[in-house]
Amino acid sequence: MSDKITNELQELLKANVVTEETAEKIRQYFDQKQQGNQNNLSSVFGILGAILVGLGVILVFAHNWDTLSRLTKTLLSFLPLIIGQLFCGYSIFKKSESSAWRESSAVILFFAVGSSIALIAQVYNIPGNLNSFLMIWMLLCLPLVYLLKSSIVSLLYLTGITYYGCNANYFTYPSAYSYYYWLLLLGIAPHYYELLRTKASSNFTLFHHWFIALSLVICLGTIANKNGNLTALSYMSLFTIFYFIGQTPFFEKQKLKNNSFLIFGKLGILYMLLLYSFKWFWDRSIYNRASLSETFFSIEFIIAFLLTTFAVVLFYKKNSQTNFSEISILELAFLTNILFFIPGYEFSIVANGIVLAIGISEIKRGNKLNHLGIVNFGLILTTILITCRFFDTDLSFVIRGILFITIGLGFFLTNYLMFKKRNRNEK
Structure with a gap:
């Protein structure tokens, strides 16, 4: 707990504002909060360190790769995998309570699996394509999410299967087409549910919300x-x-x-x-x-x-x-x-009417709540609709210009009235 909070508590105790019991609860709260922040920071630096070490090892191998024998290449191909498994084993049996160790070792093994598959395929000229490589890599690394309770690997997995879905259905269409993305997505569902149940307010859960929503939006078009x-x-x-x-x-x-x-x-x-x-x-x-x-x-x-x-x-x-x-x-x-x-x-007329009605309702709602952001959102939506019609109709430039001037004046006038109303309420 910081010295500032400690001093403030001492003053509150002297002034009999809080009891000793309440002060102790406040100390425990801030101590736990500070410890949680330190653990999160340790996890972040551990993950970054694991990624940098992995990239460094790959660069060292790449620099001297052509001069090595096939046996040496094979051994070096499996070396990152062995190191990653040792780290993961140590994390499971010795550091199971440390999220920094679990996340870092899981990230090391995640990239080690991908690099080992690619290196062995290159050494022995094993035929394949990017789609099969990504699928095998993601499937092999999915257990890490549950064995090590690794949310960062879960996010990497989501990124990997999203790219797989794009490559298998967008980038190589019509020569390739696959629905396996949806089965791969189900693999992460239990972990996401566990995060919602036990860590609803954590940063990892927040990132999962965004990653899952974005992944679904990107890959829905693959159907x-x-x-x-x-x-x-x-x-x-x-x-x-x-x-x-x-x-x-x-x-x-x-x-x-x-x-x-x-x-x-x-x-x-x-x-x-x-x-x-x-x-x-x-x-x-x-x-x-x-x-x-x-x-x-x-x-x-x-x-x-x-x-x-x-x-x-x-x-x-x-x-x-x-x-x-x-x-x-x-x-x-x-x-x-x-x-x-x-x-x-x-029926484009119907859509125009709906968008205009939503824009007006947002302006009215923002005015009722005295929320400038909602009001401006409604004005921006109305402006976008008018701009769309600018390119979609045969109106003269004079009429179009008058419409934009009207919208611009509406922005200024609405914001001015809202500020004036807010200042009047504050007085």
């Missing part, structure tokens, strides 16, 4: 194949699911920066609505691409249907508690998915 235009339905429903998850009691207690699902959900829904607001988007009707049977039995439609059904369940669960009296426009946005099954692009 696209012959009916790729249907993927928009899946994304709208996924963002809606994120939005409802972000509004659950667990995440509502978190700070906004920690609530990745709410941020991804809200911004994602608005992005999809803005996409829906363009006429060219509706020109790509599903009826122009495939027959009804091909559409309804495609993997894209099945995933979109399941996600939309789940979004409906979450919508009902949230709003049934308030007898559907507090429904926001944003929560109903995913129902625009049904517009895909009505030919024509005129």
